[in-house]
Every structure is written in structure tokens, then in C-alpha cells.
Amino acid sequence: MSKYILPVSVFGTVFGCAVLLKNHVTGGPCPSKAKIPGKTVVITGANTGIGKETAKELAKRGGRIIMGCRDMEKCEAAAKEIRGQTLNPHVYARHIDLASIKSIRQFAERVNQEEKHVDVLINNAGVMRCPAGKTEDGFDIQFGVNHLGHFLLTNLLLEKLKDSAPSRVVNLTSLAHIVGEIDFNDLNWDNKKFDTKRAYCQSKLANVLFTRELALRLEGTGVTVNCLHPGVVATELGRHTGLHQSQFSSSVLSPFFTLLVKGPELGAQPSVYLAVAEELEGVTGCYYDVMIEKEPAPKALDQEVSRRLWEASARLMGLEQAPSAAVPASNGAQEKPSTDPDTKIRAKHPLSVLEQTGMNPAV
Numbered sequence: 398m399s400k401y402i403l404p405v406s407v408f409g410t411v412f413g414c415a416v417l418l419k420n421h422v423t424g425g426p427c428p429s430k431a432k433i434p435g436k437t438v439v440i441t442g443a444n445t446g447i448g449k450e451t452a453k454e455l456a457k458r459g460g461r462i463i464m465g466c467r468d469m470e471k472c473e474a475a476a477k478e479i480r481g482q483t484l485n486p487h488v489y490a491r492h493i494d495l496a497s498i499k500s501i502r503q504f505a506e507r508v509n510q511e512e513k514h515v516d517v518l519i520n521n522a523g524v525m526r527c528p529a530g531k532t533e534d535g536f537d538i539q540f541g542v543n544h545l546g547h548f549l550l551t552n553l554l555l556e557k558l559k560d561s562a563p564s565r566v567v568n569l570t571s572l573a574h575i576v577g578e579i580d581f582n583d584l585n586w587d588n589k590k591f592d593t594k595r596a597y598c599q600s601k602l603a604n605v606l607f608t609r610e611l612a613l614r615l616e617g618t619g620v621t622v623n624c625l626h627p628g629v630v631a632t633e634l635g636r637h638t639g640l641h642q643s644q645f646s647s648s649v650l651s652p653f654f655t656l657l658v659k660g661p662e663l664g665a666q667p668s669v670y671l672a673v674a675e676e677l678e679g680v681t682g683c684y685y686d687v688m689i690e691k692e693p694a695p696k697a698l699d700q701e702v703s704r705r706l707w708e709a710s711a712r713l714m715g716l717e718q719a720p721s722a723a724v725p726a727s728n729g730a731q732e733k734p735s736t737d738p739d740t741k742i743r744a745k746h747p748l749s750v751l752e753q754t755g756m757n758p759a760v
Contacts, residue, residue, distance in 0.1 A: 424628055424659075424687035427454075427666040429674040434459035437515050437561075438672065439508060439554070441465045441493060441547065442522025444472040447569070447627060449479075450665035451519060455672060456483040463512070465493040465504055465522070495522055495546030496532035498714065505553035514561035515554055517672045520547035520568045523600075529591040536713065537585040539593075543600035548607055549714040555620075562619025563678060566611070567671045570604035570624045572686065575694040577602025579706055584713075603706060605684055605693050610703035612682030621681035625667045628687045629658045 438455050442448040443464035452462050456479050466472035472490040480488045493504035508515065523543045532541035551566060558564045577598035583589055586596060608624040615622060670688045671677060684693040696702065711717070 424663065424666060424689075426663070427670040427673075427688070429670055429676070431673040431675050432458045433516070433673055435461070436517065437461045437463065437512050438517040438519065439463045439465060439515055440519045440521055441495065441550070444468060444475040444490075446661045447664045447668065448519075448521040449475050450661045451521060451668045451672075452488065453479045453483060454665055454669045455517075456480075456485040456488050458673065459485065460517075461487040462489065463508060464488065464490050466490065467492070467494045467496075467522075493550070494533070495542045495550070496534075496538065498534050498549065500533075501546055501549050502553065505550055508554060509557055512557065514564075515557045516561050516564050518551060518554055518558060518564075518566045519668055519672060520551065520566070520604075521668065522547075523569065526593045526597045528593065529586070531585075535585070537596055539596045539600045540584055540586075540603065543597075544603035544607065545710055545713060547604075548710045549716070551611065552711075552714075552716055555615075558620045559615075559618050564620050565672060565677075566608075566620065566622040567668055568604050568608050568622070568624040569668065570608075570626055570684070571597075571601040572626045573598045574601040574605050574626075574697060577694075577696065579603065579606070579696075579702060581705060581709060584709065602694070602697060603710075605697040606699075606703040606706050607710070608684070609682050609697065609700075610707045613700075615681070621677075621679065623671050623677070623681060623683045623685065625671055625685040626687065627664045627667050 433455065436459075438452075438460045440448055440452050440455075440462065443452040443462075444466040448464075452464055452475070456462050462476075462479070462485075464472055464476055466475075469490060469492050472492075476488045476490040480486055491504060491507065492500065494500035524539055527538060530538040532538055532546075534541070536545055547568065558566065577600075578595070579599060579602060580589075584599075586592075605624055608622050612622045667685060667688050671685065683690050684697070685691065692698075
């Protein structure tokens, strides 16, 4: 028997180290144990992947979960599964197609009418590097779904979020925002040759810019807005990337992917963290790489670009305009927007010179 002790010990040590290393690399589980009984959470794209696991975890913590999905058959099945696994009866499937302005408005109207409050909105749904295509309303599919759809939904739910304060908005973005460019002359790839990678990166940069601009506009309302890169997660989102489609990547690189790429359950932990962590109460306008607050790309810190994107998005979505938050110069002229890393937007340390502004859906 003793001859097996050493091999078993070595295997156990190696396996244990591998698990610890993977948890370290991928971020591990959400450190907050906070419960959310009685709180209403709206999650888009919740029938699969990160969204489904986020819905399940928040249902375990006692939340009333509104799952917004395009495929109602899958959404109903996922909601039923989550109710069974968590024993939480308050998990509901609702239809929303983020590629349709009409569908988004119908979803928001139902939420506003049926829900007494909305405590957390998680803008989770998205598409990644898909072929060229347009939404129902003629927008580039990636820019339309990843940014414009959530921009409209968030604005349509803003009054409910304000009435429910303290409340939170969580936007999922990607590390890909670092190489993103906002082309105001052709946001929807109507005039230039379509590039699926650049289109995706543009939409992810838009997520971060939207987060920071909305945080400025909601300052003092009790509604916080943060965004996150969940890490590299094995979900259906990557079906257009070509990963593992070659023999080399599936055989030689597979062990490395196994270590670095996490499953949906771990991928959901950053969303859960931003939604429930008590230590994040009042923290707004921040970008998280998994569960660590980091500085986003310099392009994402440009307040002039975030203002222009907001105004362009509002026009495309048919929303009324409102002036953006601006930093007044001492001589009466507007200064160039700061990209200093110290100008993070935190409600605990507010920028006193910024005036609170907002915008309301057009009637």
C-alpha cells in the first residue's frame, strides 16, 4: 500500500496547485456573500452562458429575477431549471430582442408596469464577431445589440431605477475595448468595408464610454453604473471566432485554454460581485477586469467622445436630448476633458464641479 502513497500525494499536490492556479488566473468565486431578498434584478441574455449562471446565482441569493431573452423557448426552459435548482419561485422569462427598438420598448414598458422596483439592471446580452448584418432598424448588428439596444433599455428603465435607489446598473464589456475606435462618420459600417473584429471592438469601447457618461449623468441619484470584462469564458458567444476549429488549436493549445479559459459559472462571478457586493455601494463609473478595478483604455476616458457617443446614440434611438455633464473652466470656457487616471467617478469622492444631468425617453 505504501508504494502508492507517493504517486497519489504527487498527483494530489499537482491537481490542487492546478485548481488554485486556475482560480487565481480566472478570478475565482465572488467574495461577497451578500443576500438580496426582495430585490428585483433584470438580466438580458439570461437563457445561456454567463447570463444564465448570473441569474441562477442571484436567485440563490433571494432575488426576484427577470430574465430578458430573444428565444422564449430557451428562456422558459432556463427559468424553470433555475426555479427548480434554487427553490426560488420568483424567476421569470420575458421576451426582448435587442436588435429591435419595438421589442425593447415593449419589454421596458412591461417591466415598468409590472415591477414595483428595479434594484439591479445587468446588461449582459451580446454578440461577438458575427458576420455582417443589420438589426431590424438598420444598425450594425454588433453596435446595435451590444451598445444601442442596452443604451435604449437602460434609459427606458431609468426612472424605475431612480425610484428604487440605491440601485445598480452593470454593463458587460470586454478587454477588446482597448483597441476599439468610435467612427462617428460611419458607426454602422454603411460606407466602409466591414471588419467584424473592428466592429466588435467598437461596440465594446462604446460600452465603457456609455458607463462613464451615464455615471456622470446619474450623479447624486443613488443609481450607480459600472462595467466589467468577465475574463475569457467558454460560452456560445465565441462561436464565430474559429477557436478550436483547427487540429493544432484543439490538440496542442487545448491544455492552455483549459487553464486560462473558465466556464460560465466562474464567468458569472464578476457580474454577481458588481451586483451585490456591499463594499461597492456608492461606487460608480468604474471598469473592472474580472473583479479588480482597473483603468480602462485612454480612449474610454475621453469625456468629449463619451458625450458625442451619447448624443449620437440618443438620436438613433429616438430619445430626447439633454446636455452632458461638463467641467467648467475658471475663465468661463470649457476645458478639454481630462483623461487623468485620478478623475475616477466615485460617488464616495464625487466631482463637485460636475452638474447632475439626465435624459428622459421621448413620449
